[in-house]
Amino acid sequence: MTTSSATPGLALRLALRGDLLDFTGAPEWGATASPVVRFRPDHWLMIEGGRIVGAQAEAPDASWPRHDHSGQLILPGFIDTHVHSPQLDVIASYGTELLDWLNTYTFPAEQRYADVAEAEAGAARFLDALFAHGTTSAVVFPTVHKASTEALFAAAQARGMRLITGKVLMDRHAPDGLRDTVAQAELDCTDLIGRWHGNGRLAFAVTVRFAPTSSPEQLAMAGALCQAHPGLYMQTHVAENRDEVRWVKELFPEARSYLDVYARAGLLGTRSVLAHGIWLDDDDRAALRESGAQIAHSPSSNLFLGSGLFDWRAAEAAGAAVSVATDVGGGTSLCQLRSLQDAYKIQALRGERLTAWKALHAATRGAAEALSLGDEIGSLEPGRMADVCVWDWAAGPVAQRRLSLARDLHEKVFAWMTLGDERNLAATYVAGLRAPV
Numbered sequence: 163m164t165t166s167s168a169t170p171g172l173a174l175r176l177a178l179r180g181d182l183l184d185f186t187g188a189p190e191w192g193a194t195a196s197p198v199v200r201f202r203p204d205h206w207l208m209i210e211g212g213r214i215v216g217a218q219a220e221a222p223d224a225s226w227p228r229h230d231h232s233g234q235l236i237l238p239g240f241i242d243t244h245v246h247s248p249q250l251d252v253i254a255s256y257g258t259e260l261l262d263w264l265n266t267y268t269f270p271a272e273q274r275y276a277d278v279a280e281a282e283a284g285a286a287r288f289l290d291a292l293f294a295h296g297t298t299s300a301v302v303f304p305t306v307h308k309a310s311t312e313a314l315f316a317a318a319q320a321r322g323m324r325l326i327t328g329k330v331l332m333d334r335h336a337p338d339g340l341r342d343t344v345a346q347a348e349l350d351c352t353d354l355i356g357r358w359h360g361n362g363r364l365a366f367a368v369t370v371r372f373a374p375t376s377s378p379e380q381l382a383m384a385g386a387l388c389q390a391h392p393g394l395y396m397q398t399h400v401a402e403n404r405d406e407v408r409w410v411k412e413l414f415p416e417a418r419s420y421l422d423v424y425a426r427a428g429l430l431g432t433r434s435v436l437a438h439g440i441w442l443d444d445d446d447r448a449a450l451r452e453s454g455a456q457i458a459h460s461p462s463s464n465l466f467l468g469s470g471l472f473d474w475r476a477a478e479a480a481g482a483a484v485s486v487a488t489d490v491g492g493g494t495s496l497c498q499l500r501s502l503q504d505a506y507k508i509q510a511l512r513g514e515r516l517t518a519w520k521a522l523h524a525a526t527r528g529a530a531e532a533l534s535l536g537d538e539i540g541s542l543e544p545g546r547m548a549d550v551c552v553w554d555w556a557a558g559p560v561a562q563r564r565l566s567l568a569r570d571l572h573e574k575v576f577a578w579m580t581l582g583d584e585r586n587l588a589a590t591y592v593a594g595l596r597a598p599v
C-alpha cells in the first residue's frame with residue numbers, strides 16, 4: 163500500500179498535443195464570449211511527475227515522450243460531485259419517484275454490498291466506468307457497509323485518482339442489512355478516517371444518506387465528527403422531492419426547513435456537498451452562502467425521477483456554489499456531457515440559457531474550487547495534477563456537419579457539448595498516466 167508521498171506510477175514526462183480548453187475564472191451567465199475561457203488550439207500540454215508543468219505552441223524537444231491528439235479536444239477531466247457507486251446496478255429503472263425508487267430498486271441493490279467480494283468487484287467496475295465516461299474525480303456514496311467504503315478507497319488508490327467518499331450513515335427507515343447504529347457507525351468512521359483521509363489523493367466524507375434515514379442522535383454524531391476532524395468533507399441529499407420535503411418536516415418539526423436539519427446538527431461548512439437543493443427558499447440559500455456549502459446539481463436525475471427544475475441562478479445569485487453531478491443511478495448516465503445537456507434543458511424550461519462555458523466550468527474548475535481542490539484539479543494550470551481527457555470533436559456525420567458550420571468558438575463547443583457523449587472520448591489520463599478505457 164502506498165502513502166501520501168507516493169501516488170502510484172506517476173509518469174515521468176509526457177507531452178500531449180491537441181486543442182486545449184479550460185477556464186481561468188468563472189464565466190458570467192449568458193456570455194458566449196468570455197475572457198475567462200482559455201482556448202489554445204494545437205498546443206502541447208507538458209506533464210512531469212504526474213503534474214502539468216506548462217503548455218506551448220511549439221513541439222517539445224526530442225527528450226519528451228509524446229502522444230499526438232492533434233485535431234482533438236483536451237479538457238481537464240470532469241469532476242462528478244454526487245454519484246452512487248452501487249447504483250450502477252439500478253440505472254435506468256422504471257416508474258418511480260424518489261421514495262419508492264429507494265425502496266423498490268436502490269436498497270435491494272445496496273444490500274448486496276455487504277459481501278466483500280461484491281463490493282470490491284463493484285468498486286472496480288464503477289471507477290473504470292467513470293474513466294470511460296470522461297470523469298477523473300468524484301464525490302461518491304458507497305453503502306452503509308464499511309467494507310464497501312474500504313473497497314472504494316482501495317480501488318481509487320490503485321488507480322491514483324482523486325476520490326472523496328465515506329461510509330453511508332443510516333440508522334432508521336431502511337430495511338434489514340442496511341441499518342447501522344450510532345456507536346458502530348462512529349467507530350467505523352473513525353477507523354476509516356484514520357487510515358484513508360489524506361492518504362494519497364483520497365479524502366473522507368461524513369456521508370449522511372439523507373435526514374429521514376438518520377436519527378437525531380446519529381446526525382449529532384455526524385456533526386461532531388465534522389467538528390473533531392477539520393478538513394473532512396460532508397455529503398448528503400437535500401430538498402430533492404416534494405414528498406421527501408414533507409416527510410422531513412414531519413420528522414423534524416423543530417427545524418425551520420430541510421436544510422436547517424443539517425445546519426442544526428453542525429453539518430454545513432465549506433466542505434459540505436448537498437445534492438439537489440431543488441426545493442429551497444431564500445433563507446436556505448443564504449445559509450448555504452454563509453456556510454460555504456455547495457449544491458451538487460443533478461439534472462439528469464432530477465428529470466428522470468421527476469423531482470423538479472433546479473433554480474441555478476437563484477442559488478448563484480444568493481452566493482451559493484453550484485457544481486454538476488450525474489447522481490447515477492437516479493441519473494441515467496455517468497457522462498457529464500449528458501448531465502450538461504440536461505442542465506441546459508432544465509434552465510431552458512426555467513427561461514434561462516446556460517452557456518457551454520458556464521456548464522463546462524461547473525463540471526471542471528468550478529467544482530474543484532467548490533471542493534477546495536482548485537490547486538489540484540479542474541484546470542490545465544501548471545502545478546495541477548494531469549487529470550485530463552481527450553475528446554473527439556464529433557462522432558458521426560451529423561455532428562461532423564454541424565461542427566463544420568460553427569461560426570465561432572462557443573457555437574462549436576456548445577454543439578460538441580450538446581451532441582457529444584462518452585462515444586466521443588478518445589483518452590483519459592489520470593496523474594499523467596493513460597487509463598485503460
Ligand SMILES: [Zn+2]
Nearest residue numbers: 246399437489
Ligand atoms: Zn443521490
